[in-house]
Amino acid sequence: MSAPSVPGVRRQGRGDRSAPLFAGPVVLLAGLFLVLPMGLALVFSLTEIAPLSGEVGWVGLANFATMAADPTFFRSLLNTALFALVTVPGSMAIGLALALLMNSVLPARPLFRTVVYLPLVISGVAVGLIGSLLFNETSGVLRALALALGLPVVPWQSSGPAAFASVVLITLWVRVGFCMIIYLAALQAVPPELHEAAQVEGASGWQRFHHVTLPLLGPATFFLLIMSVIYSFNVFDTVFVLTGGGPGSATEVLGTYAYDTAFGPARDQGYGAAIGVVVFVLTMVFTLVQWRRSRAARDGAL
């Protein structure tokens, strides 16, 4: 993560006088609307905020104590973890498979690729609505399809596991395209000579994949892992629109729970801020651990 030393524009020793002019706007915007709120979030997580007046009262660690005894919070935490555990490896594995497919000899390759990453540009709300069209239990397309094909009808909305599956499926639909793009770029960076050399030595297709291609995909895998986990911890739009966290709290995730707590009927913004802080800490810890692991792996290899 360290920025490599760039040979900059030299100007008598102390630095460029117009640097503030150039760096100022972005630093100011990010400082005011990202860094400052993050700091304030830590403060507000220790307070109680009155719903209408917005008056702030100090409550110490009370919000975190509530959290420790809140079954819905733990359910959301568990759901978020489960969501990440399924969608992250799932989208990466499918993405890799598609990348290998699209990197092979195939007619109309650009068309197939476009189709796979098209869902990426669709907003989370639209994806949620399309999901509702598919998964609605009484008037959905999948129900009609199941009936037409004589398959059993799945209770996508009223059964917790099925609703969770619907969220996972629609997420995979969106995310595999992203994973494919990254892996495709990495595959195309694998020098063909390496494969040819391996072939000369009599390596089979699988051996070549396992010993030549896979190791070179390491950086892409690491990048996807970080990005996908951050995405999973943040997931909101699609769940909010598709299931609203239900049935019960079967699909409640940290994102929807934090929003509902702060801006829903509970009107508890202090507690909402506390949940947000936990999400931030989890994201940060995960990223740092992964980063250190990947650095250790790299250093070990050198």
Added chain:
Amino acid sequence: MVATVPTRGLTVVDARARTARAPGRPGRRRVGWTLRVVAAVLVAVVMVFPLWVMLVTAFSSGSAYSQTLRLWPSEPTLDNFTRVFAAWPVGSWFANSVAVAGVTTVLSVTVSLTGGFAFAKLRWAGRTPVFLLLLATMMIPAQAILVPQFRLVSSLGLVGTFWAVILPGAAATFGIFLARQFLMAIPTELVEAARVDGASTPRVFWSIVLPLCRPLIAVLTLLALMYQWNDFLWPLVVLRDPALFTLPIGLQFLQGQYLTDHGALMAMTLLATAPLVVLFLVFQRYFVQGLATTGLR
């Protein structure tokens, strides 16, 4: 995170088609080829299916409460569009989205370019720590800062105006990272040469650096547009007047009004999605590069 991005600078992903032939007996090769084509077609069908049924539902009449499978609009109609347009200010939402996404994009691209230049090519005290701090903000989840950001924007008197969406939207830092990466690849000698000729830093930026940034500007613009056009959670919190809604919150609003009237909802989903899809199909190359480089969304 930065060091591990697999694509270098702005290499075009699609640029190189692999033509290396797999060796082996011709018969096996043909079987493999057929299997791959079948797999690709199956994948394409699964990926397109949700979009196809959206399209069909949007143009089907009386699909509001339909329970039968419809894979082709029997009597194509614009009824779904007209009745939603008649009831709700969808046109305004569209205009609002254009305005908000447009202004945010201009702002975001501008500050990313200047900032990227400052971080890549200028020397100043604190450059590295400030850059690392900016990078770390990419990891701040939107819902973590929802409450303080709302209070901040509210104390600035911006709640209920587009600025409440635009200013925090333009603060998204992915652009800075992309711009710095790109600008670092520009040879420093070019900049030095201009300096020897006595050009000031703003002059160097304007006449030497910026003209080289066209692909970067394209990528930044498309990414910012996509990000802002689709943004939901934050506008949901700060935009209160239905006349000022952007499309995603308008869509969610319609979900509350139409519930399982899929025809109406899909018509509006299509409307909200189409501009980006068209933009994507036209500028696919840049989209793919941008996505590959930043990993956003």
Added chain:
Amino acid sequence: MIDRRSLLLGGAGLGAAALGGCAGFTGQGGGEASRGQTTLTFVNWSGDAEKAASDALISRFEEANPDIRVETQTVPYADISTNIDSRFQAGDPPDLFRVSYIDIGLYTSQGVLLDLSETIGARAGEFVPGLYEAVVVDQVPYGVPHQIDTTAVLYRTDAFEAAGITDVPTGLEQAWSWAELAEVAERLKGVTGADQYPFVYNWQAAGAYRWLSWLFQAGGRLLTRGLDAAAVASDEGRRAVEFTQRFFTEEWVARNTSTQATTYASDEFVAGTAAMAFVGDFSLPTIDTGADFEYGVLPMPRDVEAASDLGGNAVVAAADGPNTGAAARFCAFIAEEEQMRRYCEATGQLPTLTALTETELAFEVRPDLMPTFVEQATTLTAEQVRQVTVPAFGRINALLGEELEQAFLGGRDAAATVDALAAAVDGALG
């Protein structure tokens, strides 16, 4: 392809167009008021029929008060309190807003609403007492009790014919007992296919409080007489949970129509997925537009008591604002007998003025079905109204939905459910 100049020009042009064309940059929503005119912001939610009636009401008001304009902002029912709260928090509350009786307690208890003693308070005696109490705290009225709605049962005549159900109650006197409802449901299950359930109940989408009808029918209470603690952990409470649980275990209702579902009972009925629907009178205009089958109405079943739910809404004004005088005039106007009558007739809702409850209204949609709803409304008691208008009720309603869903879909037994409910309610009461 994209050069600096065209980008800058494009950006500037776009910015200028947006700045010139959109009020969003200044926060002044849409309307343009001429000089000397006051513009009131009125935030509400509404279905199609309500919107039309509300627009008509407003134009009559503007005609009578040329110096005032009322600008309506319609938001979804599910988002109304989020919307209103954040405006209050930002220090910019709307001049007027619509609030349901179940949510009104929060606002009246926080002192953020305009005191309407001089207009509405002066006419206190003209309202149905129980409904007037809903807007009053410490003798001060904080809103107009604008209309109420209540639930009765719509049924498909084709399904009833197929099941051979001929003994259809027409008045409260003949209302089914719970056992009779169960019997009807079983008979309907025999004739309806996999696509149609015997009935659907309207406790979705913030409607969990409508479960209380069963509790009240069983003779139970949600809160103690002092309104300071839960009283639901009782035999009556368990009985009500057990009976409503059977809706799901015996498949009388579809599993995706539980309290937390994102569907509406009226929609399911129109879609043909239920033979009977427990729905509010306000749904009639929507149902009548959508339904392509014949349907009739019958009263809510009864147990120890007859009971239905108090739905209904008040129109209130914010205490702090530059236009409170004009807002008070609007409140007074919509409470006029003539205005309330026309609004209710157009929307299929019930009035709150005694003068109107005692006369027969000329409802525009299915006037033949409305008398059953009107009669059903007489089962609302002041004591029940008090329980559902406490300040914490909005929160209680949300918790009720969560806890009931665990009984309905999660299989939690009735005793554990009422205990959990009582604990949740006590927690919300603070």
